[in-house]
Amino acid sequence: MRRVKIFSGTSHPGLTEAICERLGTTLGKCDLKKFSNGETSVDIGCSIRDQDVFIVQSGSAKANDSIMELLILISACKGGSANKITAVMPYFPYSKQSKKKSHRGAITARMLANLLTVAGVDHVITVDLHASQMQGFFTKPVDNLYAEPLLARWIRHTVPNWRDSVVVSKNPGGTKRVTQLADVLKLNFALITTDRRRKEDADQIPGNEKMITLVGEVRRKTVLIVDDMIDRAGSWISAAEHVKLRGGAKKVICIATHGVFGGNCLKEMEDCSCIDQIVVTNSFPIPEDKRKGVKKLVTIDLSQLLSEAIRRNHHGKFIPHYLVE
Known part of the structure; x- marks a missing residue:
């Protein structure tokens, strides 16, 4: 696909490579590393000006690191003048915390949605949210795909x-x-x-x-x-x-x-x-x-479902009703 860059976080590189293979494209160059004090550093190694950028980063055992890495990647792409930034999150972290479970509890999933918006995301693609009403947490479009x-x-x-x-x-x-x-x-x-x-x-x-x-x-x-x-x-x-x-x-x-x-x-x-x-x-x-x-x-394997969603999203085509809510 033309004018598309796909980047991978460290949470699930294997899935990202499978998606790129199905789309017939290569993974965008990106240097992800940590400083000695634990801070995350991101360096985009190619031009993304006026490109549609898709960042694949799922939840993982190190959920907080994955989230911070994604937010910094989004911010870096925004600063690099990307045309549109889409976060592809097969598993949405903190999805079980989509409502208050105690009087002084936090709705953490909503807070994460706000963080993604502030970072500069334009679109979110995810799979089987724990609660479908979580789409209402976002001010940006969300494609909740069905597996x-x-x-x-x-x-x-x-x-x-x-x-x-x-x-x-x-x-x-x-x-x-x-x-x-x-x-x-x-x-x-x-x-x-x-x-x-x-x-x-x-x-x-x-x-x-x-x-x-x-x-x-x-x-x-x-x-x-x-x-x-x-x-x-x-x-x-x-x-x-x-x-x-x-x-x-x-x-x-x-x-x-x-x-x-x-x-x-x-x-x-x-x-x-x-x-x-x-x-x-x-x-x-x-x-x-x-x-x-x-x-x-x-x-x-989810790569077929996600690659098709990315392709249709880039070309402005609708996603069939049986794949998305």
Whole structure:
């Protein structure tokens, strides 16, 4: 593509290279380094005057460093007279903090949206925001892409007898996401409600949840437990154990867009005998040390979805309704 420059932050260079390969372009030269005191330094190594600039920087295990790096990159491109600056953020950091959880809590996702705007961003492309209303935090256009078509295609091509499967939400908040996928695949869906143990419980086990209700029939069926991200293992393991041991499901596949896998989450899910497969996209970089020895993990590539969004954005074409909300 002409008059386009694509830059990568340090959070997910592999995904950026895959996007560039699909677009038939090369990665823009950019020197990212840290000073001895921990400060981030950015030096754009090519002309970006009157160019459409796309900066690919996802959330990562070092979320704060990734954010600061992105903000400085945006500011540097703004100072370099770029025509338009688009932040491509496959996983939007702090997306779980999109509302107040206490009287004196902060809405951190809104603050990050404000920071991006002040830095000089003109457009944001992201994938499966934790809460779709977060788009209202921005004063600039936001394309919230859906990974649903990619997940549906994987299910159709990979899951044996997928038409006999049931899509399950492990909490009431994820019902809309689950029903949308179930409608696309023309499958039945079910819902699990959980009773989270209070902090004052003396016998509390960290991350443990007590299952109280399964609404729907899963006996002798393949269960697809779906949510937007996998961060902690507790609720996923509880849901898998409930549908398999009590519900009589024959197979359980955990599916999410963002594989954050905090702490020992991935290992705990790998060790769970009730979980047969773990399916995520590559929106969030998973370190090799966490992947080591994990056989259940399947990663779906997002580069096709993101490269198509970038191409259409640059040429001023509409993005199909089934890809964006």
